Amino acid sequence: MTVPVPPYVPDPHRDRYAVRTAGMTASEIRALFSVAGRPEVVSLAGGMPNLAALPLGTLSAQVARIIAEDGLTALQYASAHGLPLLREQICDVMALEGITAHPDDVVVTVGSQMGLDLVTRLFCDPGDVVVAEGPSYVGALGSFAAYQAQVVHVAMDEHGMVPQELRAALREAANAGQRVKLLYTIPNFHNPSGVTLAAGRRAEIVEICRAYDVLVVEDNPYGLLGFDGRTHPALRSLDPVNVVYLGSFSKTFAPGLRVGWVLAPRAVREKLVLAMESATLCPPTLNQMIVSRYLATHDWQGRISVFREDYRERRDAMLAALERYMPPGCTWTVPDGGFYVWVTVPEGVDTKAMLPRAVAARVAYASGSGFYADKSGGRRLRLSYCYPTPERIREGVRRLAAVLESELSR
Numbered sequence: 001m002t003v004p005v006p007p008y009v010p011d012p013h014r015d016r017y018a019v020r021t022a023g024m025t026a027s028e029i030r031a032l033f034s035v036a037g038r039p040e041v042v043s044l045a046g047g048m049p050n051l052a053a054l055p056l057g058t059l060s061a062q063v064a065r066i067i068a069e070d071g072l073t074a075l076q077y078a079s080a081h082g083l084p085l086l087r088e089q090i091c092d093v094m095a096l097e098g099i100t101a102h103p104d105d106v107v108v109t110v111g112s113q114m115g116l117d118l119v120t121r122l123f124c125d126p127g128d129v130v131v132a133e134g135p136s137y138v139g140a141l142g143s144f145a146a147y148q149a150q151v152v153h154v155a156m157d158e159h160g161m162v163p164q165e166l167r168a169a170l171r172e173a174a175n176a177g178q179r180v181k182l183l184y185t186i187p188n189f190h191n192p193s194g195v196t197l198a199a200g201r202r203a204e205i206v207e208i209c210r211a212y213d214v215l216v217v218e219d220n221p222y223g224l225l226g227f228d229g230r231t232h233p234a235l236r237s238l239d240p241v242n243v244v245y246l247g248s249f250s251k252t253f254a255p256g257l258r259v260g261w262v263l264a265p266r267a268v269r270e271k272l273v274l275a276m277e278s279a280t281l282c283p284p285t286l287n288q289m290i291v292s293r294y295l296a297t298h299d300w301q302g303r304i305s306v307f308r309e310d311y312r313e314r315r316d317a318m319l320a321a322l323e324r325y326m327p328p329g330c331t332w333t334v335p336d337g338g339f340y341v342w343v344t345v346p347e348g349v350d351t352k353a354m355l356p357r358a359v360a361a362r363v364a365y366a367s368g369s370g371f372y373a374d375k376s377g378g379r380r381l382r383l384s385y386c387y388p389t390p391e392r393i394r395e396g397v398r399r400l401a402a403v404l405e406s407e408l409s410r
């Protein structure tokens with residue numbers, strides 16, 4: 001039986017919500033999903049990884065075996081800290097980026113998004129300042145807003161966050177009597193800009209934060225997806241005390257399993273486990289066992305190389321199409337890994353206002369304003385090349401360029 005959609009009524013609970021819910025708004029990207037998901041629309045909007053290279057047959061046999069042989073553990077509650085074996089394996093993953101860590105200091109979370117939420121919950125009171133690259137990851141901005149933290153953006157260039165700009169922002173906040181609690185940064189293959197923080201800037205940024213007594217939150221879901229197969233030294237490898245590191249299996253294995261982690265100094269880690277307990281008791285046991293078995297029995301690094309090749313081919317298709325079709329005056333970043341290209345369009349075009357016209361022309365993107373807490377970024381847009389085929393990417397960029405041309409001639 002289909003139940004009819006209930007008629008709209010004004011929310012009878014509107015006077016009851018906690019004040020902090022005022023900062024909770026649907027992300028522009030989520031609002032787009034329903035239209036962008038239509039098959040005739042080429043979606044360059046979302047950041048869904050391409051899972052086609054996963055060994056589904058082997059995985060399903062493995063999941064069946066976990067349940068058959070270890071089901072009473074796999075389907076049971078477990079520790080809020082995460083399974084010990086998986087925490088050890090996570091330390092091996094992080095070693096690829098120069099991190100030396102003890103498994104006790106790893107807390108497994110429900111995706112790194114939950115790590116972000118818990119870290120913000122632990123550190124931010126209403127009105128506290130979080131400094132972040134401008135632009136920054138929408139999901140992080142959502143968490144900061146939910147805890148009523150104020151975001152101050154620091155400019156980036158093609159080498160990532162600009163250290164002098166960071167220093168100036170921290171000095172200004174200190175002069176204004178503001179309490180800056182966190183620097184939130186995505187050093188590798190940044191979302192949304194695609195840019196990677198230059199090696200020479202890493203130690204400087206860590207040093208500036210130490211000098212201003214600001215905790216660094218390093219969010220690194222894309223670090224193993226560099227197209228040349230190289231990794232970059234994690235900020236955490238430069239400072240094990242003042243950096244909290246967030247990791248994820250979403251982009252290197254499977255986002256649907258929702259397994260991520262936080263690596264934190266001991267005292268913070270203890271508080272994180274308590275926060276984890278109150279949020280969800282424990283991360284899903286079965287999913288942790290699936291990830292753990294995958295890491296133990298698969299050539300997972302070889303599989304990541306396959307993903308990387310796939311993404312590189314798509315990146316190349318996107319860059320070639322941008323070069324070929326985009327009108328003069330448009331510029332874009334050239335990512336060395338990850339999922340995203342960040343485009344700047346000519347003066348006079350507002351990418352948010354243009355979006356419905358783009359969707360009508362059967363192409364979707366993420367408009368720039370969603371990536372800034374102050375909703376600036378009207379001349380920018382993010383294109384994702386991770387999911388569509390190279391042919392669809394070319395067609396999508398061709399359609400987008402036509403929309404931009406007509407926008408410019410309006």
Ligand SMILES: Cc1ncc(COP(=O)(O)O)c(C=O)c1O
Pocket residue numbers: 047110111112113114137139186191219221247248249250255259260
């Ligand atoms: C920079 C960044 N951080 C965190 C996340 C969330 O990842 P997860 O699936 O691990 O929650 C994403 C997802 O797109 C991301 O781009």
